[in-house]
Amino acid sequence: MGAAIIIGTLMHLYGRSTARLPRRMVAPATQAGLAVLLVAF
Numbered sequence: 001m002g003a004a005i006i007i008g009t010l011m012h013l014y015g016r017s018t019a020r021l022p023r024r025m026v027a028p029a030t031q032a033g034l035a036v037l038l039v040a041f
Helices: 002-020 023-040
Strands: none
Touching: 002 023
């Protein structure tokens, strides 16, 4: 149940943040965010 809430929240935030970016910047921004997460862990 807790995982569903976390995943749902992350999907909501991702959708809102990508709506603000130009379409061609979504993939590089996503990759940069994933790289930051990998380095953080």
